[in-house]
Amino acid sequence: MKLLVVEDDVSLAKNLIQGFAESGFEVVHASTVAIAKKRLEEPVDLVVLDLGLPDGDGLDLIQVLRERAPEAPMIITTARGELDHRLRGLEGGADDYLVKPYAFVELLARVRALLRRTQQRGSGTWRVGDLEIDPVARRVARANQALELTAREYDLLVRLVRAQGSVVTREMLAREIWHQRAWTASLDNAIDVHISRLREKLDKGQPARLLHTVRGVGFLLKEEPCP
Numbered sequence: 001m002k003l004l005v006v007e008d009d010v011s012l013a014k015n016l017i018q019g020f021a022e023s024g025f026e027v028v029h030a031s032t033v034a035i036a037k038k039r040l041e042e043p044v045d046l047v048v049l050d051l052g053l054p055d056g057d058g059l060d061l062i063q064v065l066r067e068r069a070p071e072a073p074m075i076i077t078t079a080r081g082e083l084d085h086r087l088r089g090l091e092g093g094a095d096d097y098l099v100k101p102y103a104f105v106e107l108l109a110r111v112r113a114l115l116r117r118t119q120q121r122g123s124g125t126w127r128v129g130d131l132e133i134d135p136v137a138r139r140v141a142r143a144n145q146a147l148e149l150t151a152r153e154y155d156l157l158v159r160l161v162r163a164q165g166s167v168v169t170r171e172m173l174a175r176e177i178w179h180q181r182a183w184t185a186s187l188d189n190a191i192d193v194h195i196s197r198l199r200e201k202l203d204k205g206q207p208a209r210l211l212h213t214v215r216g217v218g219f220l221l222k223e224e225p226c227p
Contacts, residue, residue: 002027
């Protein structure tokens, strides 16, 4: 699961990122409204939003969050405990509200609770052709045959599915799956190796290909009959 943490306090942000990472989440961070908008160009599963940001009020960012990540639950965290801020945030589209200072264990519990409700409410099964993915149980099957994927292969597959037939670039995979900013030849080779192994498991012996390479750009998942 990928979380976006919007927090300008350097020390607090560092602690949140570390805490969520140690709890099994992928975390991206934004310290300003502008950076948060940039981060939302990629899909996220939940947003932790501080209202007091240096380049604008976090309340003004809620509408943008709702437009770009309509299904992602949102938790507001702020030092401002006044009722009007809490009500404006909830009415604007936030799902929960936590006033600073708070214990990380409480924030983590609320994050997990919101994600469980979201999954139970609308996750169901993701499908591409005869490929089925249960995101809650992390089960994958094609033509009713279970596929055994590594954690990295599963993360790659989910990223491709969430792109909804659009190309996922190597740069996106490097940043989101391998958590690397700098591009290296060894990283490029690692992406190719994992894509090759995933393609073997998905498409070998099947009447339709699902995993495609767009030369010089990246990869996409769509159903296409084999020649």
